[in-house]
Amino acid sequence: MRAGRLGILLLLAIALGLGPAQANEPTQPAPAKALTIKAVLELFTSQGCSSCPRADALLKTYVDRPDVIALTMAVDIWDYLGWKDTLANPFNTRRQRDYARVGHSQVYTPQLVVNGMRHVVGSDAKAIEKAIAETNRELAASRVDLSIRAAGDKLILAIGKAQPGAPHMEATVWIASVERSVTVEIKRGENRGRSVTYYNVVRRLSPIGMWDGKAMTVKLASRDIMRTANERCIVLLQKGESGPILAAAELKP
Known part of the structure; x- marks a missing residue:
């Protein structure tokens, strides 16, 4: 009678995963967290350029893609042609020239x-599309986990550590204040009489610190980043100031 009870209890224990067969099994390591990969597209555009409206319209198709962060970087290089770009930011112009200096042609x-x-x-x-695929492959071993979330009146930015075996590097942490959409009536210049809508317009882009390969957390006042209801916050982690972009994340209002 006692032996029968022990047999029943042993069978029940094995069925519940409590038997001795599991006691000596090695614990399996948790699978590595998959990194969220977002390609960053920076469109340097001008209201004084007749070739730009097609590119501005194409950028819209990338704005809501989950694997892409698309940015309008309005520049002032054609202002002398008769129309002063209403969205241009001198920093955007400098950024484009910095890219040119490190090998991005003219x-x-x-x-x-x-x-x-x-x-x-x-x-x-x-x-x-070709450039997205190629650069994503080239960056695969250097990608970094990056996230941003709202917590009350703060923004919490979390940057992970470098991947095992990745070369040591320092990267700039950029915070961009981006306006969802802006429509401009262009009254002079090459696009005179046209109404053009721009998407994810970078209003401010500021470096807030450096990442050295170690995990870090940064807290920011949300009112300093998103000043209007139409603005969102985007974070970039970029080698140097104009090198490869290792990670990107966005916080939508």
């Missing part, structure tokens, strides 16, 4: 820089 519009590594004509969809 400065032109519409120029689209992919992941800080390749430049293509901003209206060439096939070239953009």
Whole structure:
């Protein structure tokens, strides 16, 4: 009778995963967390450039893609032609020139820089897709986990550590204040009489610190980043100041 009870209890224990067969099994390591990969597209565009509206319209198709962060970087290089770009930011112009200095050919519009590594004509969809695929592959071993979330009146930015075996590098942490959409009536210049809508317009782009390969957390006041209801926050982690972009994340309002 007692032996029968022990047999029943042993069978029950094994069925519940409590038996001795499991006691000596090695604990399996948790699978590595998959990194969220977002390609970064920076479109250097101008209201004074007749070739730009096609590129501006194409950028819209990337704005809501989950694997892409698309940015409008309005520049002032054609302001002397008769129309002062209403969205241009001198910093955007400097950033485009910095890219040119590190090997991204000449400065032109519409120029689209992919992941800080390749430049293509901003209206060439096939070239953009090719550059996204190529640079994502090249960056695979250097990607970094990056996230941003709201907590009350703060923004919490979390940057992971470098991947095992990745070369040591320092990267700039950029915070971008981006306006969802802006429509402009252009009254002079090459686009005179046209109404053009721009998407994810970079209003401010500021470096807030450096990452040295170790995990770090940064807290920011949200009111300093998103000043209007139409603005969102985007974070970039970029080698140096104009090198490959290792990670990107966005916080939508």
